[in-house]
Every structure is written in structure tokens, then in C-alpha cells.
Amino acid sequence: MAERPPLDRPAPDGHGGGFSRRSFLKGASSVIAAGGVAARSLEAGMTEGAEAAGAGAPVISGETEITLDINGAARKLRAEPRTTLLSALRVRLPEPLTGTKEVCDRGNCGACTVIVDGRPVYSCLQLAVDLQDKRITTVEGLGSPEDMSPVQAAFCRHDALMCGFCTPGFVMATTACLDKHGTPSEATVRHELSGNLCRCGTYPHIFEAAQTAAKSRAGGGLR
Amino acid sequence: MTEWIRPPSLDEALAARREHPDFMLLAGGTDLMVGAIARPAPVGVIDLFGLPELSGVSRDPAGGLRLGAGTTFAALLTDDAVRTELPALWAAAREVGALQIQARATLGGNIGTSSPVGDSLPVLLALDAEVEVASSRGTRRLAYDEFCTGYRTHALGGDELIVAVHFPADIGRRVQAWRKVGTRRAQSISKVMFAASVERGADGTVTLARLAFGAVREQPIRALAGEQCLAGETPDAALAEAVAAAVLTDIAPIDDVRSTADYRRTVAGRLARRFVLSLA
Numbered sequence: 001m002a003e004r005p006p007l008d009r010p011a012p013d014g015h016g017g018g019f020s021r022r023s024f025l026k027g028a029s030s031v032i033a034a035g036g037v038a039a040r041s042l043e044a045g046m047t048e049g050a051e052a053a054g055a056g057a058p059v060i061s062g063e064t065e066i067t068l069d070i071n072g073a074a075r076k077l078r079a080e081p082r083t084t085l086l087s088a089l090r091v092r093l094p095e096p097l098t099g100t101k102e103v104c105d106r107g108n109c110g111a112c113t114v115i116v117d118g119r120p121v122y123s124c125l126q127l128a129v130d131l132q133d134k135r136i137t138t139v140e141g142l143g144s145p146e147d148m149s150p151v152q153a154a155f156c157r158h159d160a161l162m163c164g165f166c167t168p169g170f171v172m173a174t175t176a177c178l179d180k181h182g183t184p185s186e187a188t189v190r191h192e193l194s195g196n197l198c199r200c201g202t203y204p205h206i207f208e209a210a211q212t213a214a215k216s217r218a219g220g221g222l223r
Numbered sequence: 224m225t226e227w228i229r230p231p232s233l234d235e236a237l238a239a240r241r242e243h244p245d246f247m248l249l250a251g252g253t254d255l256m257v258g259a260i261a262r263p264a265p266v267g268v269i270d271l272f273g274l275p276e277l278s279g280v281s282r283d284p285a286g287g288l289r290l291g292a293g294t295t296f297a298a299l300l301t302d303d304a305v306r307t308e309l310p311a312l313w314a315a316a317r318e319v320g321a322l323q324i325q326a327r328a329t330l331g332g333n334i335g336t337s338s339p340v341g342d343s344l345p346v347l348l349a350l351d352a353e354v355e356v357a358s359s360r361g362t363r364r365l366a367y368d369e370f371c372t373g374y375r376t377h378a379l380g381g382d383e384l385i386v387a388v389h390f391p392a393d394i395g396r397r398v399q400a401w402r403k404v405g406t407r408r409a410q411s412i413s414k415v416m417f418a419a420s421v422e423r424g425a426d427g428t429v430t431l432a433r434l435a436f437g438a439v440r441e442q443p444i445r446a447l448a449g450e451q452c453l454a455g456e457t458p459d460a461a462l463a464e465a466v467a468a469a470v471l472t473d474i475a476p477i478d479d480v481r482s483t484a485d486y487r488r489t490v491a492g493r494l495a496r497r498f499v500l501s502l503a
């Protein structure tokens with residue numbers, strides 16, 4: 001995998017990611033003003049918004065440009081404070097990454113699982129603006145159909161999917177589990193994948209795929 | 224218009240809190256982001272996730288463990304002191320949601336939500352934990368049963384933040400237990416939770432007893448009648464029955480979407496009985 005460019009805060013352009021300590025102290029707080037964390041349903045309708053200069057502190061109204069480190073590349077997008085990472089990936093990116101699936105949008109099913117700084121998280125429960133200094137890996141970052149990661153290849157080999165909607169989330173959770181444990185026991189795999197649900201019931205094949213992927217990675221196919 | 228503030232230090236967080244008492248405090252967001260669409264937008268948000276002074280495990284001057292309110296359950300699980308001295312909390316942390324939730328969910332958020340089904344909360348009661356809260360006026364410490372005031376309510380002032388949770392210095396000496404009963408192991412909200420700790424004398428008598436439950440009343444509770452029955456006694460099968468009967472007078476479960484009062488009473492009695500039997 002390519003070297004990741006470092007993403008330092010505050011953001012170089014002084015917009016979106018401008019949480020510098022100095023400006024915070026000057027203006028008492030770094031403030032982003034926008035339509036609201038809790039009003040995601042309105043998001044599509046919110047077009048208004050530009051950076052407005054506040055008294056000392058960076059104050060941003062409505063949409064602003066932020067930069068996220070996604071799959072090793074710095075990706076710019078326009079987002080509001082309430083924009084979730086899931087919506088940033090699937091809708092907001094100029095070239096959307098739709099491998100990450102939206103199912104429940106309330107932190108229950110795991111379909112939206114991505115890896116942030118090495119840990120699996122639900123992208124539907126994260127605010128995009130909060131992740132500007134974090135490394136985000138989505139299923140597109142693991143491999144491509146021509147060059148699959150060991151986990152992706154093992155899911156294919158074991159037929160570990162039916163409708164496939166839960167699959168990207170399971171692939172991410174499995175990848176995080178193998179990154180952490182190398183060759184985990186089945187009990188560990190079951191525990192660490194327990195935040196992902198499969199309505200089609202492909203669990204036995206998923207657990208087999210995890211074991212196969214662990215072996216192929218241990219054999220040198222690390223990714 | 225919602226404002227979003229991410230203070231870089233505790234002082235600045237307290238200043239922001241004082242200036243904006245009506246702003247929503249956001250930690251991991253695993254409670255607040257759920258169903259956010261359906262709720263009115265908050266006036267503003269103070270984002271505390273990752274604030275260094277709220278994160279991590281340390282030892283306070285009295286020798287007890289101090290867990291920062293912003294510490295995630297994932298971070299608690301990798302801490303050796305938590306695993307060895309607070310095994311009941313460690314076990315509860317492992318069963319909060321699933322990995323994706325544990326990576327974000329904080330102890331302070333669990334306390335802030337103050338739900339009768341907050342998994343860490345009976346543990347705080349069973350381990351005599353104190354909650355440290357701060358405002359720009361200063362800090363204060365409250366025993367957890369003073370802090371939690373009822374169904375999803377607590378004693379936090381409008382300008383205060385939950386900063387840390389403190390445990391007694393000798394807590395690692397106690398025998399501790401944790402059990403969560405839900406529909407499935409992961410990702411399920413508890414039907415009944417049980418946390419306990421005891422100290423034993425040289426002759427095996429129980430010299431200190433703490434029994435706590437969640438999801439059996441409007442708030443997490445200590446089962447005082449059960450504790451009284453256990454303290455000063457030597458655990459055996461008869462005592463286990465007596466304690467199981469006593470805890471039923473402590474609890475007042477309800478029927479709801481997740482379970483029935485009847486089931487909860489049965490399970491609560493069994494959890495208490497098994498715990499006492501495990502000491503016999």
C-alpha cells in the first residue's frame with residue numbers, strides 16, 4: 001500500500017479543519033456553525049453556506065471544504081458538521097465511494113464498517129468533520145476485483161455472501177480482526193465480528209473465510 | 224443554526240460549557256448519533272471526543288484508579304490495571320455493543336446517558352466508584368449513587384462536565400462479578416445486569432458486600448436488602464437462597480419491549496444465587 005501523506009491539523013487552507021489552539025484561545029472557541037448534527041435529514045436540502053469569518057475564531061457556516069485521509073489519499077469534499085462519515089463517503093465525495101453500505105444508519109448492523117486509525121467503527125455514527133486528522137480505510141482501500149486482498153479473496157473462495165449487502169462491512173471487520181490478532185481463534189473471530197449482521201445467514205462461511213484469510217496472510221500475502 | 228465546538232483542552236472545554244450551557248455535549252456519539260435524524264437539531268455541540276485530559280487511566284494520590292470520562296471501552300479493555308483491579312468493569316466493557324461501538328463509546332457517555340440499562344453503571348455501584356465533575360468554579364466528587372438521580376437523570380450542573388471516575392485504592396482485593404443477560408451476546412440491550420463485589424475475612428465470612436443491578440428499576444440500584452443478608456455470613460447454599468429472596472425485595476422491574484417483569488425477577492434472583500454459590 002502506498003505511503004500515506006500526513007494530514008496535520010489545522011487544515012492548510014484555514015477553513016474546515018481550522019481548530020488551531022491559538023485561534024481557539026483568541027476567540028474562546030473554535031466554532032463551526034451549520035445546520036445541526038441532528039438534522040441529517042435536511043442535509044440534502046441545505047445548499048446555503050460559505051465560510052464566514054468570526055471574531056478571532058474560525059467560524060464556518062453551513063457547508064465547508066474539509067480534507068479526509070481516505071485509503072491513503074487526501075480527499076477534499078464539502079461537508080457540514082452534521083455530515084456523517086458514511087454520507088461523506090457515499091454522497092459527498094466528488095468521486096463517491098459506495099462500497100461502504102448504508103443499511104440501518106443507526107449503529108446496529110455493521111454494513112457501514114470502516115477502519116479508522118486501526119479500529120473498526122460504524123461510519124454512520126461518526127461525524128466527518130471530527131475525522132480530519134484520522135486515517136480512514138474503506139473496502140475500496142483493501143484491493144480491487146483484479147487484485148483482491150486476502151480477506152476479499154477468501155470471502156469469494158468460501159462463498160461467504162448471498163445478497164452481499166453486509167459483505168463490505170464484514171470484510172472490514174475481518175480485516176481489522178486479522179490486523180490485530182494475526183491468526184485468531186474462531187471464538188475471537190466470532191466475538192470481533194459480532195457487531196456485523198447478515199440477514200442472509202452466511203455466518204459459517206464468513207468464519208471459514210476469516211480462517212483462510214488468516215492463513216494466507218500468515219503465509220506472506222499480507223496486505 | 225448549530226455551532227460545533229471542539230475545545231483542545233479541559234480548561235477551554237469548561238469555558239465553552241460555561242458560555243454555552245445549552246449546547247449538547249458530544250463524546251463518542253454512540254447514544255447521541257442514534258436517531259439524531261428524528262430529533263430537533265441542538266443549538267450547538269461541544270465535541271469532547273479525544274480530549275487528552277479526559278482520556279486514559281491513571282492512579283490518583285490515594286492509590287485508586289482514575290479513569291478519564293472520555294476513555295473508550297476499547298481503551299479500558301487494553302489496560303492491564305483495569306483488567307486486574309477492576310475485572311467486573313473489564314468484563315462489562317467487553318460486552319458493550321460490539322467492537323465498533325467500543326471503539327467510540329466512552330465511560331463518561333455511559334454515565335451521561337444515565338440509562339437504567341447502561342452496562343457500566345451497576346459496576347460503578349458495586350465498586351463504590353465516585354464521579355469527578357468539574358466546572359470553571361472547581362471540581363467535586365460524588366458517589367455514583369448520589370450522581371445518578373433517577374430515570375436518565377443525574378446531578379450534573381449546567382456548567383459542569385464529567386471528568387473522571389475514581390475507584391477505592393484496595394478495590395483489586397475484592398472478589399468481583401459481572402453478568403449481563405440479553406437476547407444475544409453482542410449488540411443487545413440488557414434485560415438484566417448484575418455486578419457484585421465482596422471482601423472476605425480470614426475465616427471466609429463476607430466482611431463487605433455490594434450487589435448491584437441494572438434494568439430492574441428506573442435507575443441502576445444497589446440491592447441493599449441482599450447485601451445485608453450476605454454481609455457477616457459464610458456463603459453456602461442456604462445463604463444463596465436467602466440472598467436470592469432478599470434481592471427480590473430490592474427490585475421493581477417492569478414489562479417492556481425487551482422483557483417482562485416476571486422474567487427479570489427470576490433472572491435477578493438466579494444471578495444473586497449463583498454469585499453467592501460461587502463464593503461457597
Ligand SMILES: Cc1cc2nc3c(=O)[nH]c(=O)nc-3n(C[C@H](O)[C@H](O)[C@H](O)COP(=O)(O)OP(=O)(O)OC[C@H]3O[C@@H](n4cnc5c(N)ncnc54)[C@H](O)[C@@H]3O)c2cc1C
Pocket residue numbers: 106107108247248249250251252253254255256257271292293318319320321324327328329330331332333334335336340341342343379383384385386410411412413
Ligand atoms: C449498536 C449500539 C449498541 C450499544 N450497546 C450498548 C451496551 O451493550 N451497553 C451499554 O451500556 N450501552 C450500549 N450502547 C449505548 C452507548 O454506546 C453507551 O451508552 C456509551 O457509553 C455512550 O458513550 P458515548 O461516548 O458514545 O456517548 P455520547 O453519545 O457522545 O453521549 C451520551 C450522553 O452523555 C453525555 N456526555 C458524554 N460525555 C460527557 C462528559 N464528559 N460530561 C458530561 N456529559 C457527557 C452526552 O451529553 C450525552 O447526553 C449501545 C449503542 C449502540 C448504538
Ligand code: FES
Pocket residue numbers: 101102103104105106107108109110111112113122123124125
Ligand atoms: S448502517 Fe451503520 S451500522 Fe448499520
Ligand code: FES
Pocket residue numbers: 160161162163164165166167197198199200201202
Ligand atoms: S449476504 Fe445478505 S445480508 Fe449478508
